[in-house]
Amino acid sequence: MADFRFDQFGDALAARLEQLGYSFSRATEKWPDTDRAMLSRAVAGKPLSAGNVLLLCEMAGLDPFAFLVRAPSRRVTMKTILDQAVTAPVSRETGRAER
Numbered sequence: 807m808a809d810f811r812f813d814q815f816g817d818a819l820a821a822r823l824e825q826l827g828y829s830f831s832r833a834t835e836k837w838p839d840t841d842r843a844m845l846s847r848a849v850a851g852k853p854l855s856a857g858n859v860l861l862l863c864e865m866a867g868l869d870p871f872a873f874l875v876r877a878p879s880r881r882v883t884m885k886t887i888l889d890q891a892v893t894a895p896v897s898r899e900t901g902r903a904e905r
Contacts, residue, residue: 809877812854833845
């Protein structure tokens with residue numbers, strides 16, 4: 807399973823804007839498909855759509871995969887299968903009716 811680190815992306819985007827000397831207003835002038843609200847959300851580490859993340863990465867020259875975090879894969883072995891939780895057997899409430 808993978809997750810996107812919006813907080814790290816926001817920090818990197820803020821650093822890139824500072825490096826370029828861009829305010830949000832200047833960035834929206836230079837990067838035509840962006841707006842101040844999108845930049846503000848991104849820098850604050852708020853979730854954005856995949857399209858907006860890719861757009862901002864392209865404009866700022868950032869690698870979107872640098873912010874992708876994958877959970878460590880779990881190797882399936884006989885031991886991991888045997889260690890899985892199993893529901894304990896219990897008697898049913900709806901047993902056979904006595905005659």
